[in-house]
Amino acid sequence: MATIGGYINEESLYLHPSGFVLRPDATIVMLVQSSNAIGRLVANDIIGLIQHYQE
Numbered sequence: 001m002a003t004i005g006g007y008i009n010e011e012s013l014y015l016h017p018s019g020f021v022l023r024p025d026a027t028i029v030m031l032v033q034s035s036n037a038i039g040r041l042v043a044n045d046i047i048g049l050i051q052h053y054q055e
Contacts, residue, residue, distance in 0.1 A: 007033055021046060029053070 007016040019041035021030040030049065034040050 007035065021049060 006018050008014070009016065017034050017040055019030075019032045019034075020028060021041070023029055030041075032039060032041050
């Protein structure tokens with residue numbers, strides 16, 4: 001099992017959001033780390049990604 005580093009805000013001491021999409025074998029299909037509200041994974045994007053891989 002691998003460790004994935006995240007970004008930590010040193011001023012307020014919080015971890016920036018991270019989103020993962022995993023295959024059934026637990027390998028990573030997509031990883032998104034964001035420093036604000038823009039760039040986060042949303043449900044519709046994940047559904048589209050899954051449908052793309054099922055084609």
